[in-house]
Amino acid sequence: MAERLFSGTGRLSRLFIRRDxxxxxxxxxxxxxxxxxxxxxxxxxxxxxxxxxxxxxxxxxxxxxxxxxxxxxxxxxxxxxxxxxxxxxxxxxxxxxxxxxxxxxxxxxxxxxxxxxxxxxxxxxxxxxxxxxxxxxxxxxxxxxxxxxxxxxxxxxxxxxxxxxxxxxxxxxxxxxxxxxxxxxxxxxxxxxxxxxxxxxxxxxxxxxxxxxxxxxxxxxxxxxxxxxxxxxxxxxxxxxxxxxxxxxxxxxxxxxxxxxxxxxxxxxxxxPSRPGKKQASAFLKSPFGLSVRLQRTALISWAVGMVVLGVSYGSVLGDLEAFFEASEMMREILAPDAALSLTEQYLTMLMAVIAMICTVPPLMMMLKLKGEEKKGRIDHLLTRVVSRGRTMGSYFLLAMITSALMLFLAVSGLWAAAAGVMDDPMAFSMVFEAAMVYLPAVWIMIGAAVFLIGVLPKFSGFIWAYLGYTFLVVYLGELLQFPEWLKNLSPFGYVPQVPVEELSFTVLAVLTLVAAVLVIAGFTGYRRRDIAG
Amino acid sequence: MKVIETNGLTKRFGKFTALNGVNLNVEQGEVYGFIGPNGAGKSTTIRVLLGILKATEGKASIFGQDVWKNAVELHKRIAYVPGDVNLWPNLTGGEVIDLMLSLRGKKAAGNRREELIERFKLDPSKKCRTYSKGNRQKVALVSAFAGEADLFILDEPTSGLDPLMERVFQECVAEVKAEGKTVLLSSHILSEVERLCDRVGIIRGGEMIESGTLDDLRHLTRTSMLVKTKEPLEGLKDLPGVHDVKQEDGAVSFQADGEKMDGIIRHVSRFGVVKLESAPPTLEDLFMRHYEGTGGEEADTDGRTTV
Incomplete structure (x- = not known):
């Protein structure tokens, strides 16, 4: 009996290894x-x-x-x-x-x-x-x-x-x-x-x-x-x-x-269990944007919940952190070049970089869904009807952009709310909010890079994950391992001013946004011109 | 008036030439059968016509408008059913039908949507991931026929349907034809093509090798004949248009070219015909010759059959 249940396992194992x-x-x-x-x-x-x-x-x-x-x-x-x-x-x-x-x-x-x-x-x-x-x-x-x-x-x-x-x-x-x-x-x-x-x-x-x-x-x-x-x-x-x-x-x-x-x-x-579904489409679903939202609704909601939880879990340790900094003479010396800012606030900048990078994942997923849909031959359903290439890509792009701001907002709100509960000296929401939102242009560059890859080099669109992985490595571990500065500057996240420790520089943010815009325009142009696979 | 017109349409993917100078003309109000073996370029042609692929060379227009530049505008008047229908697994059939109609900017006239769902016996409340191939095709067919369109492009639309549903499909095609709409039907089901199509085009290896009405094409093919004569039949082998002569217990069987039929019958009748059987060429014979590329001993090695 057992033999019959498992017969061919060896052959299938070799198939797995051959395929992958x-x-x-x-x-x-x-x-x-x-x-x-x-x-x-x-x-x-x-x-x-x-x-x-x-x-x-x-x-x-x-x-x-x-x-x-x-x-x-x-x-x-x-x-x-x-x-x-x-x-x-x-x-x-x-x-x-x-x-x-x-x-x-x-x-x-x-x-x-x-x-x-x-x-x-x-x-x-x-x-x-x-x-x-x-x-x-x-x-x-x-x-x-x-x-x-x-x-x-x-x-x-x-x-x-x-x-x-x-x-x-x-x-x-x-x-x-x-x-x-x-x-x-x-x-x-x-x-x-x-x-x-x-x-x-x-x-x-x-x-x-x-x-x-x-x-x-x-x-x-x-x-x-x-x-x-x-x-x-x-x-x-x-x-x-x-x-x-x-x-x-x-x-x-x-x-x-x-x-x-x-x-x-x-x-x-x-x-x-799976329930019987609706016989008719809702008014919202009947548009390319509605469809892109609907297809990723579950992912969107899970990520939203995840981001709040992430924010809350980071926020809840800020109280302990504050007490820890108070107690440790040495830490104060290491981390306190600037007396005007609390240690917690300085620590916040590193936290924000990490949160912003995690928040980049859902918008990239939303954007790459366009490529996934193409691969499955389902983009044809839009393009063979009265929907232009621009509108098709635009509906996924719009969703990615909304997601980027939404995720960052949810994470930072969770963080602030939890921190406010545990800290003796709560931080102002505007400060925490600003520290997070400065990362938006960098996230947009990542979205822009994804748009560019999908439009111009569709075969390599998965490379965006490698780029995000690289970014994570140099920004997150770079601090600990003391990587040289130029490695960090290969990632858009390396340029973001670390508010509140650094000055908020609108010039840098404007340049980052401009780079994102160029990538997006190039991506849309490419997408309009190329063949659709499937 | 020509609805679809392509001129020297060529599509290359890297070094591979998928379409090599395809000329396709479909007239207003006709049902045009587009046939050819797998990988011949049918779907590639259709995808170029729909502005999904960009032609490498040549021109393609629908209703006189360029298929690439005016794709979006054109699609208001076109209904399309792909051969391999991939749907979103987490949407229901009903939702997909509504979505597809609204993406074309159409509303189903009256209860047309319900009527078609009824006729095709589709359960619209099920998620698409549970549908079989035939059911996914029904979703695409209902979406296509429920909205108004002037041109229907159907790429092997019945390959997963049962015979009953195939009949419903044929009724739908007949209905739109009666309304004066144009249909481009790519299919492997020859009886279906024979029943529905006014004209047929055969594509192979990315080239259109034959085009015309079924009668035109029949004329080009061979009839199998079986003859029994009083006196021994002589000189048959040397006659132009006679092929594959075989002796079968007292009778002779052979293949006769359509255009040489008159001369052959005259020759045979001189020997006193006792029995004469002729089987008309079926569409299948016709296709087999073209599909296989070596339909007769006289076929060129490059695949172009000479008749």
Whole structure:
């Protein structure tokens, strides 16, 4: 019986690897290289004992804890501790994203497109599709774990030793496997690949936030989150292996559940119910803009909620931060070149950059939907009717622009409201609002770049994500790793004045907006002239 | 009056030539069958006509207006049904029909929308992701026929429909034809083309290789004949227009070119005909010859059949 359920698993696993050999290589290489190159950057970054301890002091503050996880080994803060502290959580999230996207692609997405039906008509077991996906994902996560572990050890920094590196790698692999399990489970519950991706990312986001709150306030909450759990490995300092085993164990339970549900359900069915729909379209839907909103309504609402939660979670630690700054003589000295501004306000600028970059994701998704629709042959439905190219692209562009301002506004409102509740000396809304909204022109450049790619270089429109990833790396980690300024200036975010620490420069903002406008005009012109694929 | 007119229409994708100098003329009020094997360039031609692809060379116009420059204006008068209908999985069929009608700036006249939904037996309250290929096609067909249009461009519109629904579709085409509308119908279902179309164009390898009324085309093809004569039939092989001669227990079977028929019959009748069977060329024979590219031993290797 078991043999019949799983027959053909090996063959399907090879098919998975053949289909995605490039995709898999890129993911694994990118993750390993990011780890190794970060570790390597410590060798060039000679730090005195005092500097290291100053860094350790920074790590003690609650906002850092909320962003990177709890500090440990701070008494003797060496490169290994720094590496794990700064990179483990970030890379675990990246590995989780890889697992979510790959698992959906080979389970629910294949099923939705009817490819699983084709496979199942052959002498192949009922559970073989899921089984082959999980076999390959286990191999991939093991590869990430081992290559990262060995790669880090080879860099040759004394405190980044082999035992710790192996644990660091294993922690990534375990987190990956956990999210492979989560996604496999949702692929059974939801009827669509969109739903599966959405639910899986919701768990990832939830895990991050739960950990952030838990790390700052109560340890127990963090242990419920898989991301919180793997940070308890304390790689390079204490090298605890139990969190890895616990995480893998939970992943195993999720997988068994996924297999059970897969066996219980019909092909192309899900457990979450779908209701009968409307027989007629609402007045709002009957326009290209209405359609673009409707198609992305769920994503829009989820992101809106996510942004408020993000703002609130950052805002709620500002109270602790304030108290922390008050208490720490050293921090005041490091961070206070300007007495006119509170430390919290200065810290706010870095927070705003991060929030603005996260807020760039939904408008880019809204814009790239245009390309996705084209690929699926559905843009034809508009263009073969009385809708011009300009209006088609314009309706997605308009939505992206509205989304950019809306997301930033929601995040900053959440942040301000939560901060007002916990701080003794609340910040003015206008100041926080201004600090966030200065990033809008930079976000518009990202949208403009997406418009340009879709209009002029449609095959490369996915590159916008790489650009955003780069931006995130240089702006978020650049501060910590002290990247040279010019690397930062390759991203529009590098130019944004850091209000309230820096002067609000309307010239810079005007130039950024102008660049965005040029990109948008070029993109629209290209889109009007090119062939539509499909 | 010509509704669709293309002149030397050429479309290249990089080095690949999808269309090579296509001339297509569709007259006002006719149903034009556009046929050819898969990958011949039917859909590419249609996508150029709809202003989705830009022609590399040549001219294409509909109602005398350039299809690329005036695409938006033209689409007010055109209803289009794609062969592969991809719909938004999270919208219902009813919502998509309304959306498509409103995108053309049309309102379904009276209860035309409901009437068509009824005739095509479509459940408009279901999400598109649950529809089969045939049902997705019904959504596109209802949207096309529910709004007023002067030209219907239908790209293999019935490939997923059951025979009953195919008949409903044929009724719809007959109705719009009766109203004097023009239809460009790309199809693989030859009986459908035979029943509906006034004229037919055959495309292969990106070139129009034949165009005309069905009778015109029939005339160009061969009839299979079976003859039994009192005296042994002689000299048949040397006769112009006779092919593929075979002896079949006392009778002779062969293929006869339409235009040489008169001479052949005169020759045969001299031997005292006992039995004569002739099977008229079916549209299928016609297509097979063109589709395969080597329809007879006399076909050129470059695919252009000589008859």
């Amino acid at each position: 050999r490039l995709r898999l290589s890129i993911w694994i290489t990118a993750i390993v290289l990011l780890n190794v190159s970060t570790a390597a950057s410590f060798t060039g970054l000679y730090m005195s004992e005092e500097e290291k301890q100053a860094m350790a002091g920074t790590m003690e503050n609650p906002a850092m804890t909320a962003m990177l996880g709890p500090g440990y080994g701070l008494e003797n803060y060496h490169e290994g501790a720094m590496m794990a502290h700064q990179m483990l959580l970030f890379m675990a999230v990246v590995t989780a994203i890889m697992n979510i996207l790959l698992v959906v692609r080979h389970t629910r997405a294949d099923e939705e497109e009817g490819r699983v039906e084709l496979i199942r008509s052959l002498p192949v077991g009922r559970l073989s599709t899921l089984a082959s996906t999980l076999v390959v994902m286990t191999v991939v996560n093991t590869a990430v774990a081992l290559l990262t572990g060995v790669g880090l050890a080879v860099v040759g920094i004394e405190s980044i030793d082999f035992a710790g590196s192996l644990l660091f790698g294993a922690a990534l692999g375990a987190a990956g496997l956990f999210f492979a399990g989560v996604t496999a489970l949702f692929a059974q519950l939801s009827e669509s690949s969109r739903g599966t991706v959405g639910l899986s990312f919701a768990v990832l986001g939830g895990a991050y936030i739960l950990r952030a709150i838990g790390d700052v306030s109560s340890e127990g909450l963090s242990l419920v989150s898989p991301l919180g759990l793997i940070l308890r490995t304390e790689a390079y300092v204490n090298n605890y292996w139990w969190p890895v085993f616990v995480t893998i164990g939970i992943a195993g339970v999720l997988l068994v559940l996924a297999f059970y549900l897969n066996l219980r359900r019909d092909l192309e069915a899900g457990f979450l």
